[in-house]
Amino acid sequence: MPSTAEFKCQDFDACQALVKQAFDDEELKVALGLNSANSINISRLLAQICYYFEAVAQLPQEARNQLVVSVPSGNFGDLTAGLLAKSLGLPVKRFIAATNVNDTVPRFLHGGQWSPKATQATLSNAMDVSQPNNWPRVEELFRRKIWQLKELGYAAVDDETTQQTMRELKRLVTHRTGLYLGAARCRSLSCAA
Structure with a gap:
């Protein structure tokens, strides 16, 4: 059985290039039974x-x-x-x-x-x-x-827009979750609508 090696990559693209290189090597691919998920x-x-x-x-x-x-x-x-x-x-x-x-x-x-x-x-x-x-x-x-x-x-x-959207989503979800929880609590206590 071939030995394993450890590689460190600075980002996904560099790692993917190594994986592609391994898959292009027929001998290595067969010897290691390489497959990708x-x-x-x-x-x-x-x-x-x-x-x-x-x-x-x-x-x-x-x-x-x-x-x-x-x-x-x-x-x-x-x-x-x-x-x-x-x-x-x-x-x-x-x-x-x-x-x-x-x-x-x-x-x-x-x-x-x-x-x-x-x-x-x-x-x-x-x-x-x-x-x-x-x-x-x-x-x-x-x-x-x-x-x-x-x-x-x-x-x-960009990250700023991502963060802003996440804050807005959290606000919407928190508000909506609060409404749902309030309605559920009211039902459980038989509140008048």
């Missing part, structure tokens, strides 16, 4: 397709063709799965690729230049990817379908 492995994407169909099934029929799905994206596996679902007939009007400041894809969609920058650490660290492995799959899906890449919406959000 992330979206490098198409099996992961095939499983993710299902929850898009399940989510749409929860909507009223008349709302289904109007659905716009914003997908928080790092390595773009989730968006790829959504586009695969759309290619299989999922009635989605549009997808939005949402990133943090590691905004290679939004900048590309806006200006047409693919220019990854150094990955920056953020509060939304699952999205700290500057060279998403699944982006070529996304482009291929658009190339093979009648959709145009310009139909894909995009947004990039």
Whole structure:
């Protein structure tokens, strides 16, 4: 059995490059029985397709063709799965690729230049990817379908906006939770409405 080695990477992109290098080495791949549980492995994407169909099934029929799905994206596996679902007939009007400041894809969609920058650490660290492995799959899906890449919406959000949104969500959830708890308490005490 081959021995193991420990590698330290400064960010996701550097680690992913090492993983890709290992998968490209047929001898190493066979010797170690390498497999991936992330979206490098198409099996992961095939499983993710299902929850898009399940989510749409929860909507009223008349709302289904109007659905716009914003997908928080790092390595773009989730968006790829959504586009695969759309290619299989999922009635989605549009997808939005949402990133943090590691905004290679939004900048590309806006200006047409693919220019990854150094990955920056953020509060939304699952999205700290500057060279998403699944982006070529996304482009291929658009190339093979009648959709145009310009139909894909995009947004990039910084940490300040993330924090502000989290505070607002907490306020809304706390307020709503308080209302629900108050109503439940009132019911349990047989309060008059």
